[in-house]
Amino acid sequence: MTATAATDPLFEATGSVEVNRARLAYREQGAGEPVVFVHGGLSDLRTWEKQLPVIGQSYRAISYSRRYARPNSDIDPGSDDQMLPHVDDLAAFLRAVDAAPAHLVGNSWGGFICLLTARRHPELVRSLVVEEPPVIPLVIGAGARPQPAAITRGLLRHRAATLATLRWGGRSVVPLQKAFRRGDDEQALETFVHGALGKEAYERLPEARKQQMRDNLSALKAQMLGAGFPPLTDDDVRRIRTPTLLLTGEHSPTFLLRLTDVLERLLPLARQVEIPAASHVMHEENPAAVNRAILDFLDWQRRDASGASRPIAIASAASGLTAGRPTDES
Numbered sequence: 430m431t432a433t434a435a436t437d438p439l440f441e442a443t444g445s446v447e448v449n450r451a452r453l454a455y456r457e458q459g460a461g462e463p464v465v466f467v468h469g470g471l472s473d474l475r476t477w478e479k480q481l482p483v484i485g486q487s488y489r490a491i492s493y494s495r496r497y498a499r500p501n502s503d504i505d506p507g508s509d510d511q512m513l514p515h516v517d518d519l520a521a522f523l524r525a526v527d528a529a530p531a532h533l534v535g536n537s538w539g540g541f542i543c544l545l546t547a548r549r550h551p552e553l554v555r556s557l558v559v560e561e562p563p564v565i566p567l568v569i570g571a572g573a574r575p576q577p578a579a580i581t582r583g584l585l586r587h588r589a590a591t592l593a594t595l596r597w598g599g600r601s602v603v604p605l606q607k608a609f610r611r612g613d614d615e616q617a618l619e620t621f622v623h624g625a626l627g628k629e630a631y632e633r634l635p636e637a638r639k640q641q642m643r644d645n646l647s648a649l650k651a652q653m654l655g656a657g658f659p660p661l662t663d664d665d666v667r668r669i670r671t672p673t674l675l676l677t678g679e680h681s682p683t684f685l686l687r688l689t690d691v692l693e694r695l696l697p698l699a700r701q702v703e704i705p706a707a708s709h710v711m712h713e714e715n716p717a718a719v720n721r722a723i724l725d726f727l728d729w730q731r732r733d734a735s736g737a738s739r740p741i742a743i744a745s746a747a748s749g750l751t752a753g754r755p756t757d758e759s
Contacts, residue, residue, distance in 0.1 A: 437475065437499075437500075439456075439474070439475045439478060440454065440475075440499075440500045442456060443455060443456050443474070443500070444456070444457075446522065446525045446526060447525075448518050448521035448522050448525055449514070449517055449518055449521055451496040451501070451502075451518065452501060452502070453493050453494060453495070453496065453501060453518065453522060454474060454493065454494045454500050454501055455474065455491055455492065455493035455494070455522075455526065456474055456481060456491070456492050456493075457481075457485075457489060457490060457491040457492075457526075458481045458482060458485030458489075458490050459481075459484070459485030459486060459487070459488055459489050459490050460488075460489050461487060461488045461489050462488050462489065462531075462532065462555065462727075462731070463488070463489045463491060463523075463528035463529075463531040463532065464484050464488045464489065464490050464491065464531065464532045464533075464534060464723075464727065465491045465492075465493070465519075465522075465523065465528055465531045465532070465533055465534070466480060466481075466490070466491065466492040466493075466534045466535070466539075467493075467495070467519060467533060467534065467535040467536070467539035467540070467542055467543055468492070468494070468495065468498065468535075468536060468539045469535070469536040469537025469538040469539045469540070469560075469710075470537060470538045470645070470648065470649045470652065471618075471621070471622070471641070471642040471645050471646065471649055472498065472536070472539075472641065472642075472645060472710075473494040473495075473498040473499045473500070473501075473641065473644070473645055474492040474493055474494045474498075475499075475641055476492075476536070476641070476710070476712070476713060477492040477712065479712065479713065479716035479720070480492070480534070480712060480716065480719070480720060480723070483716075483720045483724075484720065484723060484724065484727075487724065487727075487728075488532070488727065489528070491526065491528060491531075493522060495515050495518065495539070495542075496514070496515065496518055497510060497645075497647070497648040497651075498645050498648060499641075499644045499645060503647055503648075504647050504648050504651050506647075508651055509651055509652075509654075509655035509656055510648050510651035510652045510655060511655065511656060511659070512538070512541065512542060512545070512658065512659050513545070513659050515542045516542055516545045516546050516549060519533075519542055519543075519546050520546060520549070520550045520553055523553050524553075529552075529553040530552065530553050530554055530555045531553065531554065531555060532554075532555045532556045532557075532558070532727055533546065533547070533554055533556070533557050533558070534557075534558040534559075534723060535557075535558070535559050535560065535562065536559075536560040536561075536709075536710065536712060537560065537561060537562065537563060537625070537709060537710075538562075538563065538652075539562075540559035540560055540561065540562030541559075541562040541563060541564060541658075543557055543559055543562075544557065544559060544562055544564070544666070544669060544692075545659070545661075547669050547671040547673075548665055548666075548668060548669050551669075551670070551671065554671050555671075555672075555730070556671060556672045556673065556674075556726070556727070556730055557669075557671050557672070557673040557674070558673075558674045558676065558722075558723055558726060559673065559674075559675060559676070559692075560676045560677075560678075560709070560710075560711055560712065560719075561676070561677055561678070561681060561685040561686075561688070561689055561709055562688070562689075562692070563658075563685065563688065564661055564666075564688050564691070564692060565594055565658055565688070566579070566658045566659070566660055566661040566662075567583070567587065567590070567661055567662070567663065567666070567688070567691055568580070568583035568587050568590050568591040568594050568688070568691070569583060569591065569594055569595065569598075571657065571658050571659055571660040571661070572656065572657040572658065573655065573656055573657030574657070575595065575598070580595070586663065587687075587691045589687045589690075590684070590687035590688050590690065590691050593683045593684035593686075593687045593688075594684045594687070594688065596683075596684070597624060597682060597683075597684040600624060601620060601621065601623070601624030601625075602624075602653070604620050605617045605620040605621045605624075605653060606653055606654065608620060609650050609653060609654055610654070614646055614650065617646075617649075617650070617653075618642060618643065618646055618649075619631070621649065621653075622642065624682065625682060625685075625708075625709045626682075626708045626709050626710065627680060627682070627708055630680065630708045630709075630714070638713070663695055666692060666695040666696060667695050667696070667697065669696055669697075670697055670698060671698065672698045672699075672726075672730060673692075673696050673698060673699040673700070674699075674700055674701075674702065674722065674723075674726040675689050675692055675693055675696075675699055675700065675701040675702070676701075676702055676703075676704055676711060676719065676722060677689050677701065677702075677703050677704065677711075678703070678704050678707040678708040678709055678711040678714070678715075679703055679704065679705045679706060679707055679708075680706075680707065680708045681707075681708050681709050681711075682708075682709065685709060689701060700726075702722050704718045704719055704722065705718060706718075707719075
């Protein structure tokens with residue numbers, strides 16, 4: 430790990446637990462029903478520093494660093510970083526820290542991990558809050574390359590999401606893979622973040638956050654040059670019967686917004702809320718709005734235990750948030 434990561438004060442108060450032959454660092458605050466935060470790529474447990482104190486006032490808030498994320502051991506050069514081992518890790522982590530069943534909150538790759546955990550281990554999950562999970566296999570297939578048959582199905586079922594994802598792949602994924610292969614990791618980082626956040630959002634990031642991205646860049650490199658995403662079908666998503674809050678950023682990339690629209694249509698118990706003045710890392714860009722949305726959703730479930738049997742209805746208007754967004758897909 431880098432000297433910056435090793436000396437960051439946010440790591441000084443962490444505990445750790447060993448799961449699946451990996452040691453994972455974590456922090457927690459508060460008591461009550463557990464709320465476990467799962468970070469995305471180019472991140473670690475530090476990304477949730479504005480959530481733990483607020484959510485921890487009413488719940489047991491826990492953030493952990495996934496395997497290969499700081500301050501955990503780095504991935505070996507040339508190795509692949511597949512998603513399903515992270516799903517196994519999350520399930521084992523919940524058991525190891527006595528946090529099951531938990532409310533899961535995930536950003537990006539972490540949100541995808543949360544969805545798969547709810548699908549594979551429903552007994553471990555009370556509810557889901559996911560920020561723009563890149564459920565790319567729904568529209569272009571699993572693996573590292575778009576699959577022609579899957580694209581055809583995607584165009585028939587989720588046309589806008591499929592086209593937006595293909596455009597994003599051509600503009601962002603292809604050039605960042607080329608940059609990684611020629612050893613220009615800094616260019617690859619900027620290309621990825623510009624594609625996920627937008628150039629202006631990246632430029633606004635504080636230097637400490639950019640350094641956190643550099644600290645965790647090797648795992649992204651392993652993912653982008655590896656075997657790609659695991660399979661995920663429409664039917665897989667329909668079988669997730671966990672109450673779910675889908676959060677999107679007002680300024681997020683189109684392909685992530687369209688993929689979230691697909692999830693809202695497929696998930697039986699889902700509600701979508703837009704976070705204003707934010708992009709893909711909305712919990713950092715507008716933490717107050719994200720925290721309000723999470724607490725509204727969790728408190729609604731706690732007040733009305735029968736709510737899982739009817740459509741999600743959180744107090745988004747009272748929080749100043751936007752519920753849903755028009756879509757051009759049927």
